[in-house]
Amino acid sequence: EVQLVESGGGLAQPGRSLRLSCAVSGFNSGDSAMHWVRQPPGKGLEWVSGISANRDIIAYADSVKGRFTISRDSAKNSLYLQLNSLRPEDTAFYYCATGPLGYDFWTGFLHFWGQGTLVTVSS
Amino acid sequence: QSVLTQPPAVSGAPGQRVTISCTGSGSNIGAGYDVHWYQQLPGTAPKLLIYASSHRPSGVPDRFSGSKSGTSASLAITGLRPEDEADYYCQSYDNGLSRSWVFGGGTKLTVL
Numbered sequence: 001e002v003q004l005v006e007s008g009g010g011l012a013q014p015g016r017s018l019r020l021s022c023a024v025s026g027f028n029s030g031d032s033a034m035h036w037v038r039q040p041p042g043k044g045l046e047w048v049s050g051i052s053a054n055r056d057i058i059a060y061a062d063s064v065k066g067r068f069t070i071s072r073d074s075a076k077n078s079l080y081l082q083l084n085s086l087r088p089e090d091t092a093f094y095y096c097a098t099g100p101l102g103y104d105f106w107t108g109f110l111h112f113w114g115q116g117t118l119v120t121v122s123s
Numbered sequence: 124q125s126v127l128t129q130p131p132a133v134s135g136a137p138g139q140r141v142t143i144s145c146t147g148s149g150s151n152i153g154a155g156y157d158v159h160w161y162q163q164l165p166g167t168a169p170k171l172l173i174y175a176s177s178h179r180p181s182g183v184p185d186r187f188s189g190s191k192s193g194t195s196a197s198l199a200i201t202g203l204r205p206e207d208e209a210d211y212y213c214q215s216y217d218n219g220l221s222r223s224w225v226f227g228g229g230t231k232l233t234v235l
Contacts, residue, residue, distance in 0.1 A: 035224070037169075044125065045161070045169065045212050047224035062221050095168055106216045106224075109159035109175075113168045 002027040002112045004096050009117030012086050022079040022096030022114055030074035033057075033099030033108060036081050038092035039116070048094070049081065052105045059105075064090075086121045093118050126151060127213050129227035135203045136235045143230045145196045145213035151225060153194035156216045160189055160198045163210040163229075172211070173198060200232070208234045 008020040020036070035050040049060045049070040058070060069082040079096050094117050097110035128146040135141040145158060152158055160173040171180050173189035176196060188199045196215075200207055213227040 044229040045214075045226045047214075047226065050224065059222065061223060100174070106218075106222065107157055109157075109171060109214065110161070110169070111171055111174075111180075113170065115168050 002098075004098070004112055004114030006094060006096050006114045006117040009094060009119045011120045011122065012083075013123050014087060014121055016086055018083045018086065018119060020081040020083065020094055020096075020117060020119070022081075024077045024079070024098070027077075027098065027112065029072070029077050029079065029098060032101050032111075033103075033105050034070075034072055034079045035097050035099060035110060036070065036079075037095045037097060037110065037113075038090075038119075039095070040089075040092045041118075043092075046092075050099070050105065051079070057105045083119065086119075088121050091119060091121050125228040126217055126223075126225035127215060127227035129211075129213060129230045131228070132231045132233065134233040134235055135200075137203050137205065139203050140199060140201045141203060141232065142200075143198045143211050143213075143232070145198070145227050147194050147196075147215060147217075147225075149194065150219040151194075151215045151217040152191065152196055154218055156218070158189065158191050158196035159214045160187075161212045161214065163212065164206075165209070169212065203234050205234045208232055 036048040067085045099108040161169040162172045163169040176191040177189045217225045
């Protein structure tokens with residue numbers, strides 16, 4: 001069974017940083033792209049960032065470009081998201097998700113999802 | 124304002140058929156990029172429902188189907204069941220000024 005477990009969420013003041021982690025089991029995440037998607041409480045989904053299997057593509061939504069950094073560690077079967085210069089509008093549940101095997105990075109989809117971790121940015 | 128437009132809400136009685144539309148533009152759906160659909164049950168993470176516009180992952184009932192034409196896509200659910208009550212999101216790729224994955228705003232399905 002494929003499982004993705006996010007951690008690292010919590011309360012942060014505006015301007016501060018957090019680092020999210022996503023541990024993958026039951027699936028070799030190194031073979032597929034990985035993504036972060038967020039959802040403000042009670043609102044819709046927003047794609048945040050993605051990284052291809054061999055790291056040749058790293059992409060961000062305009063809303064987080066320059067502030068967030070995605071990375072992956074294939075040996076640990078894990079995905080990370082460094083959140084810097086946090087803003088109140090970054091408050092959301094953050095989900096990690098796998099892309100499908102054998103798909104182009106941009107035209108793929110989100111195959112398996114974690115349960116999410118809540119990031120709250122407030123003073 | 125989402126790049127892909129979905130109706131905020133749809134409803135139907137048990138056993139009925141409902142459709143949810145997803146309207147894009149020439150830089151996403153209209154450019155030929157696939158549309159994918161996700162189901163989010165209350166209090167849970169989203170789950171892949173339809174990929175590549177019309178394909179169902181294993182375990183998804185054939186009551187769910189997808190289609191795409193021009194700049195729009197649709198999700199159809201037949202034989203509505205109470206457990207289908209959820210939020211549904213479409214997603215595609217946008218090759219506009221900023222290459223990005225884009226989602227619809229989501230549609231709340233209520234089973235009456």
